[in-house]
Every structure is written in C-alpha cells, then in structure tokens.
Amino acid sequence: MTNYSNRKNISLTDLSQTLEGETTILDKFRYIEGRRFHNVQDVVYCFPCDKQEINCMVLSHILYKNHWKSNFSSPIYERLNFTGTRVLDVGCGSGIWTIEMANDYPKTTFLGIDISSVFPIEDRPCNAGFLEHNILDGLPFPAATFDCVFQRNMFAAYTDANWLNTVEELVRVTKPNGFIEFMENDIEFRNQGPVSRRINNTENSQNITDVTHQQIKMAVGGWGGENGDKLRRILVSNLGSLKPMIKLSLGIEDTEWESLALDYNLEVETYKTYITSHRIYARKGTSCIVQIPVD
Ligand SMILES: C[S@@+](CC[C@H](N)C(=O)[O-])C[C@H]1O[C@@H](n2cnc3c(N)ncnc32)[C@H](O)[C@@H]1O
Numbered sequence: 001m002t003n004y005s006n007r008k009n010i011s012l013t014d015l016s017q018t019l020e021g022e023t024t025i026l027d028k029f030r031y032i033e034g035r036r037f038h039n040v041q042d043v044v045y046c047f048p049c050d051k052q053e054i055n056c057m058v059l060s061h062i063l064y065k066n067h068w069k070s071n072f073s074s075p076i077y078e079r080l081n082f083t084g085t086r087v088l089d090v091g092c093g094s095g096i097w098t099i100e101m102a103n104d105y106p107k108t109t110f111l112g113i114d115i116s117s118v119f120p121i122e123d124r125p126c127n128a129g130f131l132e133h134n135i136l137d138g139l140p141f142p143a144a145t146f147d148c149v150f151q152r153n154m155f156a157a158y159t160d161a162n163w164l165n166t167v168e169e170l171v172r173v174t175k176p177n178g179f180i181e182f183m184e185n186d187i188e189f190r191n192q193g194p195v196s197r198r199i200n201n202t203e204n205s206q207n208i209t210d211v212t213h214q215q216i217k218m219a220v221g222g223w224g225g226e227n228g229d230k231l232r233r234i235l236v237s238n239l240g241s242l243k244p245m246i247k248l249s250l251g252i253e254d255t256e257w258e259s260l261a262l263d264y265n266l267e268v269e270t271y272k273t274y275i276t277s278h279r280i281y282a283r284k285g286t287s288c289i290v291q292i293p294v295d
Pocket of ligand 1: 058060090093094113136151152153157
C-alpha cells in the first residue's frame with residue numbers, strides 16, 4: 001500500500017512563497033518554474049495561463065468534440081438561429097468554444113468571460129466578445145440576460161462554497177426557460193495504475209427543472225485509438241502544468257518527476273485507464289420573480 005501521509009495540499013500562494021520569493025498584489029501574473037499563473041488572491045484555480053496551457057485547452061476542445069460529436073447538449077438549437085439570442089461561456093479560457101459557436105450561429109451573440117485574458121482580443125467573429133472578470137466577484141450582468149449559460153472544465157476553479165454561489169449566479173443571469181449547461185470530466189480516473197493513483201490523489205436548491213445528465217467514457221492512451229492518445233497527451237500536459245505543485249506535494253525532485261511522467265505514459269496502456277465525461281443541463285423555471293432593472 002502506498003503511503004501518502006507525507007502529502008501536503010499546496011496552493012499557488014504556498015508555491016510562489018516557497019519557490020519564487022515576493023509577488024505583490026500589484027503584479028497581474030506570477031511565474032513559477034517558467035510557467036505563468038494568475039495572481040488573484042483567494043482564487044483557488046492553480047493551472048497556468050500561458051501559451052502552453054492554451055494549446056492544451058484547444059486540444060481538449062477537439063477531443064471533446066470528437067467524443068460528444070457536438071459542442072453542447074441543451075435543446076437550444078432553434079433559439080440559436082434567432083437574432084437577439086445571447087449565450088455566456090463561463091471560464092472561456094482560450095475562447096475556442098465561444099468562437100466556434102459564434103461561427104456556427106451567426107445570429108446569436110456569444111460572450112466569454114475569464115479571469116485571465118488568454119482569449120483572442122482581435123481575431124474573433126463580430127458576434128463573439130470576451131471579458132476579463134473574476135467570476136467569484138459575481139457576474140456583472142443583470143438578471144435574466146442570457147438564453148443559455150455554458151460552463152466547461154471548471155472543476156479546479158471553485159471551492160465547494162464558491163461552487164454554490166456561482167451556480168446561484170449562473171441561474172440568476174439565465175432567462176426563465178433558458179438553459180444552464182455544465183460539462184466536466186470525472187476527477188476520478190478508472191483503472192488507474194500506481195503512478196496515476198499517486199499523482200491524482202494530490203489534490204442547490206436553485207430554481208431549475210428538467211435536469212438531464214449524459215455521460216460518455218473517454219479512454220486514456222493509444223489503447224483508445226487517436227482520441228485516447230490525444231487525451232493522454234492532454235493529461236501529460238496537465239501534469240506538466242501542475243509539476244511544481246505535485247513535486248512539492250509529493251516531496252520529490254526533478255529526476256523522480258521525469259521517471260513518474262514516463263511511467264504514467266506506459267501504465268495507462270497497461271491498465272486501460274479511462275475517465276468519464278459528463279454533460280448536465282437544466283431549464284431555468286418560470287416560477288421565480290426575476291428582477292429586471294429598469295433603465
Ligand atoms: C480548464 S480551463 C477551461 C477553459 C474552457 N472552459 C474550455 O473548456 O476550454 C478553466 C478556465 O477557468 C478560468 N478561471 C478559473 N477561475 C476563474 C475565476 N474565478 N473567474 C473566471 N475565470 C476563472 C481559468 O483562467 C481557465 O481559463
């Protein structure tokens with residue numbers, strides 16, 4: 001049995017204090033082991049916000065599309081073809097989902113928001129916009145603004161308390177009869193080998209109806225064909241993103257890290273590791289009184 005008793009839970013603040021010396025709240029980013037991270041106090045999100053991470057987000061987007069055969073599941077196709085429909089992409093990252101949707105549905109307006117402006121500023125369709133904003137400060141929109149609110153891959157962005165407040169905010173800005181959709185992968189891997197187990201262990205009441213939950217399995221590794229290999233590359237990149245944190249948490253040095261990463265690549269094939277990807281969508285009810293501000 002592996003002994004995890006030495007493992008510590010490490011935050012970005014711990015890390016930058018340990019490895020980098022001083023970062024002040026006036027700095028927009030902090031840099032750890034050559035990777036760039038946000039520098040917003042009390043935000044738990046610990047993945048980098050740099051070019052390498054954007055590439056990984058784009059690769060993930062392609063993989064999800066291959067698996068799910070669509071960009072979303074909510075029954076809003078018709079509405080997306082009406083002028084005036086508005087869609088919010090919460091934690092839009094690279095902006096690839098927002099942009100692809102804006103190209104597919106030119107009559108709808110899409111807005112992506114993210115704490116780090118890694119989204120494209122200029123190279124975007126005219127019905128797509130982006131806003132730099134910390135979601136934990138609440139959403140800067142009046143109630144009932146959007147026909148659909150979409151949030152993908154934000155498992156690392158919230159504490160349990162953050163999560164409850166955020167869901168409340170997402171519901172608030174959704175129009176009655178509009179949809180809220182989440183897409184997340186299980187953080188628990190199936191058929192893990194010892195290395196992935198070691199690494200991976202480092203870490204309501206809303207007015208909504210008609211909740212639908214869909215799920216699919218995604219293989220990790222070449223045993224799952226091209227998509228499996230893509231996901232393996234994404235996860236290896238994720239491990240790289242969290243390298244300083246995992247090293248500190250497991251108390252290991254660079255050499256052990258390298259051999260762990262190598263073993264990880266091999267064992268996903270041996271164990272046929274997979275993760276489950278979920279989409280959950282729900283309709284906002286019409287029973288609540290939504291206060292729409294008067295101009
Ligand atoms: C894993 S990425 C997912 C990006 C995108 N949703 C996708 O699926 O391609 C998570 C994103 O959430 C953003 N994020 C994390 N915490 C946030 C916060 N408090 N407010 C706004 N964005 C946040 C990060 O900057 C990052 O771009």
